[in-house]
Amino acid sequence: MSSATPSPQVQVVAVVGPTAAGKSDLGVELARRLGGEVVNADSMQLYRGMDIGTAKLGAEERGGVPHHLLDVWDVRETASVAEYQRLARTAIDGLLAEGRVPVLVGGSGLYVRAAVDRLEFPGTDPEVRAELEAELAARGSGPLHARLAAADPAAAVAILPSNGRRIVRALEVIALTGRPFTAQLPGPDEEQSVYRTLQLGVDVARPELDARITARVDRMWEAGLPEEVRRLEQAGLREGRTASRALGYQQLLASFAGEYDDATAREETVRTTRRFARRQDTWFRRDGRVHWLSGADVDRPKLADRAWELVRESAAR
Structure with missing residues (x-):
């Protein structure tokens, strides 16, 4: 299969969907085939040190593909969608100026829309x-x-x-x-888009997604998530109004405070992550611009091949 860069008519490719669906790996593969770079749209991966619990790809897993907007904020800093929008647009515009395709990857629906749509955020009182x-x-x-x-x-x-x-x-x-x-929020249509964006949704059947979430949480614990949260607690994680509420981190902080034991923290992380994944799915399903990759497509390498076909078809239009 050719890996020539598609027509520049496709300015941005966005890979979206619920947690544990396989977005990160697909984003890396598409960026590799496009000669592009990944721009993070996961709100919690913006935080430094929050690696295991956010499933942040390591250097080897990134396959040499540059990633932008990882490890930007201190865990004590409150997240700001408006600030993310500024950072994301700067990264996207810089890549476009270099003739490279930005591949936006993440399941934070409002962050994705902030990056590619004409959203303005009201002030505060x-x-x-x-x-x-x-x-x-x-x-x-x-x-x-x-x-x-x-x-x-x-x-x-x-x-x-x-x-x-x-x-x-x-x-x-x-x-x-x-x-x-x-x-x-403006209606999700092309007139509201800042860039010509192809949005690809990774759709995994709910029973399989639930199983993936359980397996992921187990891997996180085995990889040292409790120790990571302990280190971040010393760095001010409890002071962070956003980071302290992240899935897994919130439950472990509660466990450290004696609210329940480690096993319950793990169970609560699985439960809340499954619920969160359903909300993510609901958010993206409302946007008719998302092209869903489902069924057999979710099996690699079929997922990447089908996504690549959609990129090429979009570029040809």
């Missing part, structure tokens, strides 16, 4: 934010998530009930604009 954060501290995220579900059901589906920071932000935007949080 310190008083509104402080009031919501005080309520979060006093009552927990459950009541706030219930309020979000009443005001904006689509946002409530996309945001985990345990993610207090994102719930607060969504409610803040609703309070400031008088509109649902998801109404701030």
Whole structure:
């Protein structure tokens, strides 16, 4: 099969889908065939030191393909989609200027859209934010998530009930604009795209995906995730409003605090990761631009070959 770079009409290739579906390996293979480079769109892989628990590819697994926007933030820093958008656009524009194809890879739906679509992010109001954060501290995220579900059901589906920071932000935007949080997002159509983007979704049947998630979590524990979280705890992980809520990290921090034992932390990580994967799938299914690779395609190398066919077909249009 030829590995000649397709027509520059395909400016950006995005590989999306739920966690444990195989996005990272596919992104590397497509970047290799395209002569392109990978741009990370996984919100937690932006954090330095969060390697095992985010399934960050090691140097050998990257196969010599350059990766951008890994290890950008300190674990104490609060994530900002607006800041990610700036970083991602800078990386994408730089690659395009060099004649290289950016391959955007990740399952953080809002980050993917921030990179390739015309999204503008409303400002913040310190008083509104402080009031919501005080309520979060006093009552927990459950009541706030219930309020979000009443005001904006689509946002409530996309945001985990345990993610207090994102719930607060969504409610803040609703309070400031008088509109649902998801109404701030333009419709997923070509007119809203900054780049001509081909989005490829990796679709894995739910029973298989659940099994993959369990196996991945087991591998993470065996690879030393508890020790990684211990090291990051010393580096200020508990202070990080975003990083401390990452799957696996949150559960281990709770275990270290005596809330439950290590085995329960592992079980909770599997459970919450499976739930998160369903939310990721729901998010991407709403976007009709995503071309899904499913069925037999998810078996390598068939997955890469089918994805490559779609890239070539898109370039020919």
